[in-house]
Amino acid sequence: MQNDRQSFNMTIGHFRGNMQSTNGNWAVVTGASSGLGVEFAKILAARKINLVLTARSEAPMQKLASELISTHGIQVSVIASDLAKPGSATALRNRIDDQNIQPEILINNAGYGFSGSFQLQSVEALNTMLQLDIISLTELTHLFGERMKTAKRGHIMLVSSMAAHQPVPMLAAYSASKAYVLSLGEALHVEFAPDVNVTTLIPGLLNTGFAHAANYTAPKAALSSVIPTAEAAQIGIDAMFARKPSVIAGTMNKIMATMVPFVPRSTAAKIAFDMAKK
Numbered sequence: 001m002q003n004d005r006q007s008f009n010m011t012i013g014h015f016r017g018n019m020q021s022t023n024g025n026w027a028v029v030t031g032a033s034s035g036l037g038v039e040f041a042k043i044l045a046a047r048k049i050n051l052v053l054t055a056r057s058e059a060p061m062q063k064l065a066s067e068l069i070s071t072h073g074i075q076v077s078v079i080a081s082d083l084a085k086p087g088s089a090t091a092l093r094n095r096i097d098d099q100n101i102q103p104e105i106l107i108n109n110a111g112y113g114f115s116g117s118f119q120l121q122s123v124e125a126l127n128t129m130l131q132l133d134i135i136s137l138t139e140l141t142h143l144f145g146e147r148m149k150t151a152k153r154g155h156i157m158l159v160s161s162m163a164a165h166q167p168v169p170m171l172a173a174y175s176a177s178k179a180y181v182l183s184l185g186e187a188l189h190v191e192f193a194p195d196v197n198v199t200t201l202i203p204g205l206l207n208t209g210f211a212h213a214a215n216y217t218a219p220k221a222a223l224s225s226v227i228p229t230a231e232a233a234q235i236g237i238d239a240m241f242a243r244k245p246s247v248i249a250g251t252m253n254k255i256m257a258t259m260v261p262f263v264p265r266s267t268a269a270k271i272a273f274d275m276a277k278k
């Protein structure tokens, strides 16, 4: 938990945004050190929403915080935290409490995958991934969702993946974890309504740090579906404020998703396996 104690809190000025569209002064963005998380933070900052940025890597978040503070005059708190550690969600919530911040928006974005043969992935590595992708995401949703329900307002976004729609051999545990996220998000969208909104973003392949972290080489056929990361983030934020249950980012991905019900899951899994081997 050493990292957890290395908090860096940057605040300037007073909140002065127009909050009519969100009723939210503060948003927590997990996985805010790179990729989609950075884009979420930029979009929310442009709406004058104060931010808690969290991930393990503190330096990129400090840099982002400085930019957002000077560009948008918002307040930003940077909290370095490893959400793959058991208990880290509660620890993060406690540290946000210590700063008297009551978030009205939670962007559950931090996540990564392992690609490759399931049997070659160690139990420890699988546990770490599932702790981040499933357990911490669930705990944060519970911890902040509880308070949002009491306050009768708030937005929660869960970041799933196109991999949630079908079994994906060679990304087996990751795709299963994202199926969990999608199912959880769509269930809570109904359970938390009408006061608190839960939206699940379903991105396809993006050009972020994900592929490197997953040691993943995308099948060539999937490359044409890539959209800019900022565009995917904007689609997610727009859907969240429009209180949609879920949204697929990108036209190609939407088209692919329409085919899912017509292909037997066993066939889809075999096709994905064959593509992964090429």
Ligand SMILES: NC(=O)c1ccc[n+]([C@@H]2O[C@H](COP(=O)([O-])OP(=O)(O)OC[C@H]3O[C@@H](n4cnc5c(N)ncnc54)[C@H](OP(=O)(O)O)[C@@H]3O)[C@@H](O)[C@H]2O)c1
Residues within 6 Å of the ligand: 030, 031, 032, 033, 034, 035, 036, 037, 054, 055, 056, 057, 058, 081, 082, 083, 084, 085, 109, 110, 111, 112, 113, 132, 159, 160, 161, 162, 202, 203, 204, 205, 206, 207, 208, 209, 210, 211, 213
């Ligand atoms: N890129 C894609 O093709 C794609 C497609 C569909 C869905 N997604 C999903 O989109 C989300 C964002 O990923 P991305 O594409 O933006 O990839 P990314 O650039 O690798 O960003 C992942 C973020 O998660 C954080 N993270 C990783 N391990 C963590 C840990 N143990 N504790 C706390 N934070 C941790 C990383 O920060 P630190 O390393 O600094 O901790 C980073 O900020 C993920 O949930 C991913 O599964 C991505």
